[in-house]
Amino acid sequence: MAKRPQLMAYATLSLISAYCALPFFWAALASFDGNASLFLKWPEDWTTANYTRIFTVENGLTWFMNSLIVVGAATVLTMVLGGLGGYALSRSNAWWKRPFLYTILLIRVVPPPALIVPLYKVLLTANRAVQEVLRAVLPPDMLRPAMRVFGLVDGYLGMILILTALQLPLALWILKTFFDTVSRDYDEAALLDGASLMQRIRLVLLPLALPGLAAAGLFAFISAWGDFLMPLIFISSPELQMLPLGLFRAFLRVNTVDWGFLTALAVLYMVPSVVAFGFARGFLVRTFGGGVKG
Template identity: 60%
Template sequence: MTLASNTVASTGTNQKMTKSQFKTYLTLILISLYCMVPFIWVVLASVDPKASQFLRIPESVSMEHYWNLFANQSGLRWILNSIVINVSATIIALVFAGFGGYAISRTKAWWKLPLLYAIILVRIVPPPALIVPVYKVMLTLNDWVNALINAVFTDVATQQTMSRAFSFVDGYLGLILILAAMQLPLAIWIMKTFFDAIPIDYEESAAIDGATQWQTVRKVLIPLAMPGFAAAGLFAFINAWGDFLMPLMFTSSPELQTLPLGLFRAFLRVDAIDYGFLTALAVIYTLPAVIAFSFARKFLTQTFSGGVKG
């Protein structure tokens, strides 16, 4: 009787757990579907010739909106501007974060902890609070750069081209440096954490084997810290890619607009909103972040032993 009762109790417990799991999975599925509705609408509307603000199955599938985005609108310029600016800003942030993270990780000075708190404090300050002082500094540097460009180049067309490339306000260089500076504090913290996990014995062993400092950096430190560079680069690129405030404040020329500004302009058109064009632009806007995550995930899953072998 005891064995039979235990069997019945066990079966009842399993059934209860099964029902509980069913409810849990059903809840998760419903929440996932609710969260996916906007993405489903964006994808369907981007290929719907009669796209509207309501979710519906398109009667026919057309790539007209994507063609219009690249051929007849400024979408291609927005995409290229975003890629050039954000990739450059990410590279600059990674380079300085690598040097800064390694230096902070290896130093034993008394000012190490205050410096770390000061770095993260810059990241905590809301970006709108920095607009006025940063704009003042960039405007002063911009006057110096434009004066130098006008003194070196006499052709007006060349002056305009160089000014667009190297100006600190309404120029590529200024926006790249601002976005890189905004992502640098978090990147430094990430790299400092990864360098802390790398034993200094590896560097000492490389030095005993006759490796130069550059060889130690290239063959030991960089492979070991590659997951850190991947994580820092991923966060820096995604945050810079989605930044709207800085491009809005520091660019005014239509030739320098990025994708966030393009989406903003497309949504605030004077006439009727072209939802097909808007959703096609949103799909293109989402793809680079997804691709960056897919690429960085390979390095995020690497172990330190795998890095040494590399």
């Protein structure tokens, strides 16, 4: 009798897991099916053409590289700013600390579509200033390539800053909470040993902060990697398009949906997030399991 509730719980969890895994199973099978359709079926014509076509016929390599550059840079910037800001907030006793934390949390709660119009106007004005500066220091034939990198609208830099701003509030909360679990004795011991600020950060705080940084970086990467709205609004050049836009346009093909190509692209789209979670899983458990006790 004691085992019956446990068996029921395992059976329920198994059904829920199977239901959740079914779309992924369909996508994996359809990506290798030469005649893929909307319905789940075992492939009769196994092929890898759907995957090779992403890179040989379509602009799959460009989509992946743009996404990796933008999301990777935004994740690193979020970790750096979140780490420094989280440490400062954790060690500060200023009266404005708690109102500031709740304010940035409220900013994170605001739906991104509500920010589109004011954000676009601000970045468009700043983008004109950047263009004027680059025009003054670069030859005309170098202006467009430079704007692809430093442009705040239709440029790498703008997308990196936007994604960083969207992910930074949560990263600050995670890292501030994590540094609260790190004893101040480490800071005081390094200070007594004569370590400079940079030495304390590099030799003491950075090794201790790795679990928190990995957790914040994982959330930032997964959220930025799956962001569709911001690239749709702020990227217009074909050579700068990111993977979410490629997936969206693959679904909007004329006449009919190529389910084989679409699912192959979706499977590849999921791989970086799964790999990132695999690398950060251990740090994630340590971060939300109590951090570092001193």
